[in-house]
Amino acid sequence: MTTRTVGDIMTRELLTLDQSATLKDAHDLMREKSIRHIPVVDPLTGKLMGVLTQKRMIATIMSLLSDYGVSALERRERQCRVVEIIDPAFESVDEQAPLTDAVAFFLKNKHGCLTIVDENQCLIGIVTSSDFVRLCAKLLASQLSE
Secondary structure, three states, X not given: OOOOEHHHHOEOOOOOEOOOOEXXXXXXXXXXXXXXXXXXXXXXXXXXXXXXXXXXXXXXXXXXXXXXXXHHHHHHHHHOEHHHOXXXXXXXXXXXXXXXXXXXXXXXXXXXXXXXXXXXXXXXXXXXXXXXXXXXXXXXHHHHOX
């Protein structure tokens, strides 16, 4: 098996939002598609602006609930733009980065995803902890079949 770079295992067909999206949009997308990370990109340039994680979204929702109550939650979610709560300093790598760099990133940062960008900082993929589990399953299956 010659899987050696993040480009070998990354997901290229991504679900993203742009800076005009609301917390409600992100909440709905995460729930409908069962995802935990949403890259936010500039729709004109394709450049990665940051990542909204499920953890940050839940923390924001809990804060809104605490401040405004259940009855105002949906309205407040519609007023909150994702660009206000994304992590703009989210680390990214290019698709030729070795898988060992991705492993080090996951262990160091405790994040569940790593964004992959091109030389112009445009988003081209994402690697998640699930991608590593799939890779592990493949490696184990190939070892067991030997």
